[in-house]
Amino acid sequence: MTAKPKFPTLSLGPVLYLWDGPKWRDFYFRIADEAPVIDVSIGETVCSKRLHFTEPHVAEVIERLESAGKTVRLSTLSLVTLERESQNVRNLIRDSEHEIEANDLSALGLLNGRPHAIGPVINVYNAATARLLAARGATRICLPPELPMRSIAEIVADAPGLEFEIFAFGRMPLAISARCAHARAKGHIKDNCQFVCADDPDGLPLNTLDRQSFLAINGVQTVSHSCQALLAELDELVETGISQFRLSPQDCDMVAVARLYDDVLHHRLDAEEALDRLRAVYPGVPLSNGFHHEKEGAAWVARARNTSFSAGL
Template sequence: MQDARRAALSLGPVYYLWDGPKWRDFYFRIADEADIEHVTLGETVCSKRQHFSEPHVAEVIERLEAAGKTVTLSTLAMVTLERESRHVRDLVRDSAHPVEANDLSALGLLKGKPHSIGPLVNVYNAATARTLAARGADNICLPPELPAASILEMLRAMPGFSFELFAFGRMPLAISARCAHARSKGLTKDNCQFICGEDPDGLPLRTLDRQSFLVLNGVQTMSGTCLVLADDLAPLVAAGLSRVRLSPQDCDMPRVAALYRAALDGRIDGEEAIAELAAAYPAARFSNGFLHQQEGAAWVARGRSAS
């Protein structure tokens, strides 16, 4: 188990469609430059995208492990086709690496085997967490919509268990069997032409009065803001939070990781980290409202309690 006084940094899977070389080079840079201990890989959003990254998976894993990072492989977030079901079965059966379940359909296959639970599975209370742990889960990444009070309650109810918190990135809000991203560009899901690849950080949506609202990412709907908890983590880590997850965005992620590590270690304060993060990811508005029991897109500045 991680020392409760020093949470490990982890990196979640890339949710967006990046071409194979970009995807590979991103992880090569993570291996070579980022102070990240755990990396979760794998197509999570849309099975049609898998062929872009699959040719590079083995070399990416080799590079990450050579750099001392542990690797976990993610399942799909929504399984609707037989080939997708077969892919999950094969992954659970054949993988030499731990598997992260991001859909309940994987849990039956994983029962009794050590595995992780991803943030796309709704774990909102200690009773659910205990049930999953009893079935073999040894790490649970909590969803980003949880308030701090609920997180603290779980940490106190299950001391020593490895809880992880989604702490940076556009928040995954919903996933659908239909592709609104393709429809927005006059295409259908079956003939999407991988149009989501034109938006490597998601397709921004606006309301009728032109206010920024959400982001489309293929069949996934994400927050229009970027979750940033760099100034909110200290009480959670002190209570036993084991890992802090960064979700890849189309920005300087090694720099993001360095800033989170420095903030977690107390080498810079949260306000300085946030200012530097704004320079590393200038395209995004930041939010942390869910943690403070407000609307998710809200920003709560320092001075408001996270407990």
């Protein structure tokens, strides 16, 4: 394990989408070799049926990441509905030598008293919740992406001793269900889904009846259509006391994304120029920062002009 630098750093969240095993492995190999991230969370957080695609590659991915000096965390499922899923979480927590990132309350009882991290889909909306989780062993909390700056500042100020992480890039996880809308949309049922979500490595876009972009489906998960991009807000968040900024993998050049965030974080690049480059790296998906500015999550607030417009979830 590498020592944590005091200056805020970048982290990489788990891949939320179904990528085939070799693509998933090669993605993390490149992250290990080229991306300026310190911590990497890996694991299946959305659908337990996807595990057999990635499990054969987990050991070599961890070895490659740690050889590159990254700290690895293992993430749990975000929704446990079956006994085999419950057993999977138990086994992961019992057997792993790595820190666990909990994404569902069912994991917290098993982690009680053991150092662990809290993922962004566990609702931590106030400092009292943060302090309670810390008392049970949580050392780091990735706050939910829907929190505005005012709430973030209050939580960080009132929960000393905890490290806080912000969801700084990626389509935001909004909901998860026991049913699979992705399979239904393609004429299948969950038990015979034929892994159709693999056809959409960045999620299946949803439109309203007026054909406006709205959300995206990722198996049993619903994510935003827009991509949260808190580049111009990094300095403000650093001053608040945020210790790490999470990049959530999308089907684009994530090494380039990480370098842009690292350049802005270290004042090597202006945020506005970085945003222009980010749009080129991840084209076709509108950027959003509305939640941070107490607006609808799909909104884009252009701070330099003090204007905003809605990009659509």
